[in-house]
Amino acid sequence: MTGKVSRRGVSRISARFELRAKEGRKLLIPYFTAGDPKPENAVPMMHAMVKAGADLIELGVPFSDPMAEGPVIQKAMERALAFNVSLHDVMAMVAEFRQKDSETPVILMGYLNPVEVMGYTEFAKAASKAGVDGLLTVDIPPEEATDYVAAMKAEGIDRIFLISPTTSEQRIKLINDASAGFLYYVSLKGVTGAGHLDVKAVQDRVSMIRTLTELPVGVGFGIKDADSAASIASAADAVVVGSAIVKRIEENLDSADNGIKAVCELLSEMRAALDAS
Amino acid sequence: MAESETKYQQPNEKGHFGVYGGLFVAETLMGPLAELRIAYEKYMQDKDFLAELDWELQNYVGRPSPLYFAERWSKELGGAKIYLKREDLNHTGAHKINNTVGQALLAKRMGKTRIIAETGAGQHGVATATVAARLGLECVVYMGAVDIQRQAANVYRMKLLGAKVVPVTAGSATLKDALNEAMRDWVTNIDDTFYIIGTVAGPHPYPAMVRDFQTVIGREAREQILQHEGRLPDALIACVGGGSNAIGLFHPFLDDKDIAIYGVEAAGEGIETGKHAAPLCAGKPGILHGNRTYLVEDENGQIIETHSISAGLDYPGVGPEHAWLKDIGRAKYVAINDDEALQAFHDLTRIEGIIPALESSHALAYATKLAPTMDKEQIIIVNLSGRGDKDIHTVADIEGITL
């Protein structure tokens, strides 16, 4: 066992944001789909990501109908589902990761139905036990989330909600009230992996969001490389990188080790660019 | 119960039918869906809009569709009198156009220039491409690669009408995946694009809006049966894919508690084989495509591939209002398998000279079970949701005939 457990009452996610804020550094948040390309690669990938500079890991829960994903992450989910990777399996991966890492926050990202079918309270209890810190389900807006928020809150699971370019100020306040950990700004109108990132527009929106929240703000969708990570980080507390990572896994399907290596190279470059700027 | 005395009024302002329905979408769509809800609520009260809609339904779609007494078939079955609501006689051959005309007129009022749609059998795609051509709007239709194979004629019709048909290869490459892909398009192009959903599924306001455009079926049927018989029917039957033709027929009769209502799902190769498309009969509640409803899903909440001889019923979800009507017991949901539907397809064709769609054949097959249990004075209305021209290749294939 390494590291120390964060203070009681402050989530691992908040603790990590506070620490980095004090250091004047930005958080690097990589995403990959649990079980892609194979279930046994998930935990080694997570540890390797931490070594390469990841601050928080967003672990994708495979779903049969990922409506907000572009083709890269859709295919990753299909690869994971070929092994029938379930929400239970994903939590078991986090529990295994926690045996060696009690510091790095982990959030699960996916779609509501697997959580709905398990039951919000049952999920929250199991997630908390496994060492999961937060949950982001793309398809639940705060208007529908009263029971969901209550169940997660009761077990200390942070709720991460998305804010998009089309979100009104009024809704940002609503989202802020339901959220814990951080707010996640989706940098473009579109699906994951889309290519039309407008840095200036993102900076303007994030400044506006900051006037409405005390929570840190992460930005994701469309960040591809060290340059785009650094320029987005100038406005945000954290950058989330998904499709660019999954693309590297996809390019190395014949060797999971090479996949991990390729992902870590990208993360190291991003880490260096974030810390330099 | 207070409920049985009050007039039926669903959904609530959040789009909930009891615990079903609602708005379960990615944040980017929340703004556009609010905009759509406001426009829909406004124009459904707007005299000009409603007059334009009526004009289109009469002169372009060919409404009212007849309510036809299938006398020979009723005699043969030896029970209740069966009337068929002839949605097969609409322009483009199914009920789908009632909805696409309505939504396309709304799109025009909202200043949208580009129309997208998902389609399974291709009927909704054709109905959408048709109104897009009529109104001069750009049209893109998403269709599962598997469905493109089995509905080649409809694909060609859409192309003739000027639509772009985009094959979807993700997932099971059928209707549910086409819907996912249409949602992805919408999220990317929300500024100029209107998404015409083809059934009473999707996030609020779609289930209510599509229903409201389809209730013309039930309103006409009610008037027509009073003209023919001087009284209301004893039972209603319609097939249920997403549930739009069914709710269109049922809705104007929901407060008439003596009328039995039957929704017919596709049992495919049989419910017990697991190869079916019957979420209400054999599924569990969950969240898919923007609403809470019954789904064909596994114990981990993954959506399972469905099976039906009819592409239009091959969908793992169902409109949330049907989920609600099932739970409160106002409608009964039953399932008919491929073989039974095929038999009804042949029976109606031979006995009445009407070739029904395979989707509608499920409703007809249930009528063959129900009618003999009723007496000769009783009346059933079956929604003949579409014509079977699109299905003759499928039927010939099954019978080993090459056309």
Ligand SMILES: Cc1ncc(COP(=O)(O)O)c(C=O)c1O
């Ligand atoms: C003729 C016909 N009937 C029924 C359906 C099923 O849809 P719904 O349940 O929405 O009426 C379809 C769908 O394509 C259809 O083409």
